[in-house]
């Protein structure tokens with residue numbers, strides 16, 4: 725897509741710190757890292773987010789993300805978070821699908837989400853809704 729910054733990075737029209745590339749996937753360092761080495765793994769082709777991607781491409785990006793995560797562990801990270809933000813309300817800012825691979829250390833002060841409690845039968849109800857949505 726013409727105006728997409730990640731498409732421009734893939735094409736070399738914008739600079740990036742590339743760490744991995746194959747036929748379908750490109751990976752480069754995030755400019756605002758949670759910790760040094762925080763990498764974005766993206767499909768070369770433009771998709772908005774995971775919901776827009778064919779399953780095969782989701783698999784290719786996931787496999788590349790694991791490769792990058794393995795490499796990050798080898799150079800000293802103690803753990804790795806792998807995640808995607810899908811949609812504005814989920815914190816997606818760049819609308820070219822990307823998976824974050826984030827090196828973690830015990831004392832890095834990066835906090836994840838805080839879990840809520842379910843009210844009453846809500847847990848069963850929402851599980852049933854998701855099951856029905858998966859198998860209408």
Ligand code: DGP
Pocket residue numbers: 729740741752753754755756764808809815816817818819
């Ligand atoms: P998200 O909230 O999941 O859409 O994360 C977008 C990430 O992209 C954010 O962590 C910062 C990163 N980012 C934004 N613009 C650029 C850029 O031009 N170059 C690089 N390397 N990263 C970028």
